[in-house]
Every structure is written in C-alpha cells, then in structure tokens.
Amino acid sequence: MSSTRRPLKSLGQNFLVDNNIIDKIIHAADIGPHDCVLEIGPGRGALTEHLVRSAGRLVLIEFDHALAAVLKERYADRTQVMVIDADILTVDLKGILGETGGKWKVVANLPYNISTEVLFRLLEVRGRLARMVLMLQKEVGDRLAAAPDCSNYGVTTVLLGLWFDMRREFIVHPGCFHPRPKVDSAVLSFVPLAAPREPVGDETVFRRVVKGSFAMRRKTLVNCLKAAELVPFEDLRGILSECSIDGQRRGETLSMAEFAALSRRFSIDTK
Ligand code: SAM
Numbered sequence: 001m002s003s004t005r006r007p008l009k010s011l012g013q014n015f016l017v018d019n020n021i022i023d024k025i026i027h028a029a030d031i032g033p034h035d036c037v038l039e040i041g042p043g044r045g046a047l048t049e050h051l052v053r054s055a056g057r058l059v060l061i062e063f064d065h066a067l068a069a070v071l072k073e074r075y076a077d078r079t080q081v082m083v084i085d086a087d088i089l090t091v092d093l094k095g096i097l098g099e100t101g102g103k104w105k106v107v108a109n110l111p112y113n114i115s116t117e118v119l120f121r122l123l124e125v126r127g128r129l130a131r132m133v134l135m136l137q138k139e140v141g142d143r144l145a146a147a148p149d150c151s152n153y154g155v156t157t158v159l160l161g162l163w164f165d166m167r168r169e170f171i172v173h174p175g176c177f178h179p180r181p182k183v184d185s186a187v188l189s190f191v192p193l194a195a196p197r198e199p200v201g202d203e204t205v206f207r208r209v210v211k212g213s214f215a216m217r218r219k220t221l222v223n224c225l226k227a228a229e230l231v232p233f234e235d236l237r238g239i240l241s242e243c244s245i246d247g248q249r250r251g252e253t254l255s256m257a258e259f260a261a262l263s264r265r266f267s268i269d270t271k
Helices: 019-029 048-054 065-074 093-097 112-124 138-144 155-163 203-214 221-228 233-242 256-269
Strands: 036-040 057-062 081-085 104-109 129-137 164-172 185-192
Touching (some): 019 048, 019 129, 019 164, 019 185, 036 048, 093 112, 112 129, 112 138, 112 155, 155 256, 203 256, 233 256
Parallel strands (some): 036 057, 104 129
Antiparallel strands (some): 164 185
C-alpha cells in the first residue's frame, strides 16, 4: 500500500520498509485464526498486510485521516477488519477491546513521540490483553528493562513492570524505516501477569509513590515523598523505618518490592 504524500513527522511516521524485520515482528506476535488483534498506527500497512492473513479479528486505529481512508477502502470486503480513524490516546479503548469475550494481541510500530503515553493507555486495559509486540525507541525499551539504581530505571520501568513480563526481542536499525529515524529502535514483547508482581494495596497510591519517588532525582527519598504529600510529614520517617527503607536513599535505588511495601503501608493511611 502506498501513499504519494510525504510522511508526517508530527505523527511519528517512520514506515517499516525492511521485509526481514516485518517477518520477525509477525513471527514474535504469533497470530492464529482465533486471535483478535489490535494494530495501533497501521500507516501504509507494512504489518497489516501480514496480520490480515492470519488474524480472526483485526482492528486498526490510525490517526492520519488520509491513510485511514486508504485502509478502509482496501479492506472494505474483509468483514473481520475494522478501521478506526481516531487518536489512540483518546479513543474508547475499553469499549473496543470489550467487543469480544477473548483477549487481544496488540501489534504496533508505535509513533515514537507518544509511545510512553500509549504504554500507559495499554496498561489501563491490561486485563483485556493476551500479548503485545511493540516497536519502541531503543531508549524507551532500555528504560523498561532497567534494573534499580541504573540511570534508565524510572517510572515506566516500575509501573509497567508491576503488570507485565517484558522481553526485548531484537534491535532495529534506522535503515529499516522510511524516513530513517535518528535513533535505534527495539521490538519488545509484553505478557500481562494474572496478578501484580507484588501486592501494592491501592494502585492509585502505588502510582503516587512511584511518581513521587522519581520526581526529583537529586533529592532524597524522604524529601521526594514529603513533596508527594501522601501522609503528614511527621508520620513519614516512621513509615519508612517500618518498611526498613532508609529515607536518605534516592528513589531510583528502590526495588519493585520496596515500592510495593511503601504503597501497602501508605494505602492504610490514605483510606
Ligand atoms: N505500522 C506502520 C509501519 O510499521 O510502517 C506505520 C508505523 S509509524 C511509526 C506510526 C503510525 O502511527 C503512523 O501511521 C501514524 O500516522 C500513526 N499515528 C500517529 N499518531 C497516532 C495516534 N495518536 N493514534 C493512532 N495512530 C497514530
């Protein structure tokens, strides 16, 4: 499928043009005739052409109206394909994935400018997902796979890591796209866990603890959590010591288990 219009930088349009990489992504997604598949940003259809041959149900969400129109026309006679001309960040994802009782596979070469926001949207609907195979900027992939106390370790590592097993499948070089992006990319697979990796109490509290702990990387944990205003400051040191966590540490040194312990403890006080 081609479009004569120049790719739009504003929509992160770096189209895949390397057949070997396309095959590897399709292989990693492991789509069968019973699978419901959501493709985010199908663009000119590099991956879609393969997905349409194997998926039982295929939903395509594309924000470029011209490309969405081409896809609609192209797949007009395929009853299993639905093209939605919409923004993945605002579309009713719960409604779309609630269409069937089964779980969905998500496949995407994501627009890099919004990839982290898309990951958080997908996190919200994790209960409807069976597997995701996503192309991301390599740097974003590195963050997801980072260990505590590394510069890449951050909010996305912990919030996504609570609910997904993530694995880097392979690296993709800029020459595999048109136009070439400035940086390397990585394809990652995500498998949702049936239960969170650690019990966290109230998940809203967990998000506040994690975001607060990373908000000021140069400050100590106790100062970050003071600014997050989860509990009165006079209670903070006692809670940290109950959880055996030194408040003088930096937030980025905490493990998932330590964030979870803090969250469980704060959840009691914020009820
Ligand atoms: N899947 C195609 C490929 O691999 O060649 C295109 C991938 S390109 C990196 C990203 C695609 O996402 C583009 O088609 C772009 O128009 C689309 N896109 C950008 N922002 C979007 C948004 N907010 N919602 C849905 N699609 C979006």
